Amino acid sequence: MHPIRGTVQPYAWGMIGSSSLVAQLASKSSSIVSNQPYAEYWMGTHPKGESYLIDNNNETSLKSYLKCDLPFLFKVLSVETALSIQAHPNKEHAKILHKTNPKEYPDDNHKPEMAIALTKFECLCAFRPYNEINEFIQKYEQLQILCKKNICDEFSNAISSNADLSIQQYLLKQLYSNLMQSSSTIIAGCVNAHLQSISKSTDELSRLFERLNKQYPGGDVGLFSIYFFNYIILNPGDAILLKANIPHAYLHGECIECMACSDNVVRAGLTPKFKDISTLIDMLDYAPLTIEQTKFRGKKISENTTQFDPKQVSNIDDFIVEEIKGKNGSINAIDQSSLMIIVQGQGTMNEGKIHFNEANVFLIDKHTSIDFTSDNHLLAYRAYSLIQ
Numbered sequence: 001m002h003p004i005r006g007t008v009q010p011y012a013w014g015m016i017g018s019s020s021l022v023a024q025l026a027s028k029s030s031s032i033v034s035n036q037p038y039a040e041y042w043m044g045t046h047p048k049g050e051s052y053l054i055d056n057n058n059e060t061s062l063k064s065y066l067k068c069d070l071p072f073l074f075k076v077l078s079v080e081t082a083l084s085i086q087a088h089p090n091k092e093h094a095k096i097l098h099k100t101n102p103k104e105y106p107d108d109n110h111k112p113e114m115a116i117a118l119t120k121f122e123c124l125c126a127f128r129p130y131n132e133i134n135e136f137i138q139k140y141e142q143l144q145i146l147c148k149k150n151i152c153d154e155f156s157n158a159i160s161s162n163a164d165l166s167i168q169q170y171l172l173k174q175l176y177s178n179l180m181q182s183s184s185t186i187i188a189g190c191v192n193a194h195l196q197s198i199s200k201s202t203d204e205l206s207r208l209f210e211r212l213n214k215q216y217p218g219g220d221v222g223l224f225s226i227y228f229f230n231y232i233i234l235n236p237g238d239a240i241l242l243k244a245n246i247p248h249a250y251l252h253g254e255c256i257e258c259m260a261c262s263d264n265v266v267r268a269g270l271t272p273k274f275k276d277i278s279t280l281i282d283m284l285d286y287a288p289l290t291i292e293q294t295k296f297r298g299k300k301i302s303e304n305t306t307q308f309d310p311k312q313v314s315n316i317d318d319f320i321v322e323e324i325k326g327k328n329g330s331i332n333a334i335d336q337s338s339l340m341i342i343v344q345g346q347g348t349m350n351e352g353k354i355h356f357n358e359a360n361v362f363l364i365d366k367h368t369s370i371d372f373t374s375d376n377h378l379l380a381y382r383a384y385s386l387i388q
Helices: 021-026 062-066 091-100 130-139 141-147 149-160 165-180 184-197 204-215 221-227 277-283
Strands: 002-005 007-009 040-043 072-079 085-087 113-117 121-127 229-234 239-242 248-260 266-269 305-308 320-331 338-344 347-349 354-356 361-364 370-384
Touching: 007 021, 021 040, 021 072, 072 338, 072 370, 085 277, 113 121, 113 320, 121 239, 130 141, 130 149, 130 165, 130 221, 141 149, 141 165, 141 184, 141 221, 149 165, 165 221, 165 277, 184 204, 184 221, 204 221, 204 229, 221 229, 221 266, 229 239, 229 248, 266 277
Parallel strands: none
Antiparallel strands: 002 361, 007 040, 040 072, 072 248, 085 248, 085 266, 113 239, 113 248, 121 229, 121 248, 305 320, 320 370, 338 361, 338 370, 347 354, 347 370
């Protein structure tokens, strides 16, 4: 086992100063800046944020030690304000985007990802069941203006007549395309009108619309996506798996995240960054999903370990994450190197030879088993891939 130093990404949406778990991780190697956002802590070999072994005060890049790149990127996220409405391309599409626009799409790899909540974690994920979307469109005049009234009526008729799913999906794509490509003047007017119409509402989506408007004032088209996507609140230990082309946006909270080693993001709202709306509209998976269908369940594989393996439900084989809990126990050896972060707990490993505290990160060499004893209950996460 080797202690690891990761890389902080100070994106503007991150939690500020010591309130952020990312800042606590960063404090192992540098002092915390009280007014700086600490958004993401990267652990891996991605060139934008490579990790380093810090054995005996000497630093060695993780890539040079392993003599290869890891196929996954392991992260902690501390989200204060909403991230962009976004999706990630599949492998074939990633190569095309990288070739045509390498500045905005720096990797030629896909980016399926999984998030496991550490705190109450709010997010938008996947298109809602179509009957829910139809109810919102019929309820709110501003959606009819932005999505075009005639298409709204066609969509409603398709829902009520139980038309073929492909027809409903085609009409939904038109609705969302009209919304996202509306003029900025019309969007701003509809945002203001909608704020007035929901000012006395007590439902959670109205409050969410108001909160997101304060974060992204001036008429951001992404605000209306809350009526198209599932609004999900994850509790600690809950997870979601985001396959290629699934629309999503993280809104607030802290999580463990693991993904294929890539930084490709196609954005279209709730962001000051580069927006590629036409690309997003064309690539999105418009299939309707319920909240329960968007969640991803871990599998208990030992007394101490719950495994989150995307292969259970998909062809994603870039990463596996394990959640490790308990006052004492063991962690099985595997055939590949792995990265492990201690979220809670302090104690020793390997018969007292290695001491650990909260916010420690370790590289575990392949074929290495670990026993641990914690002064309080350990909570750790371990990431690895079987395709290294």
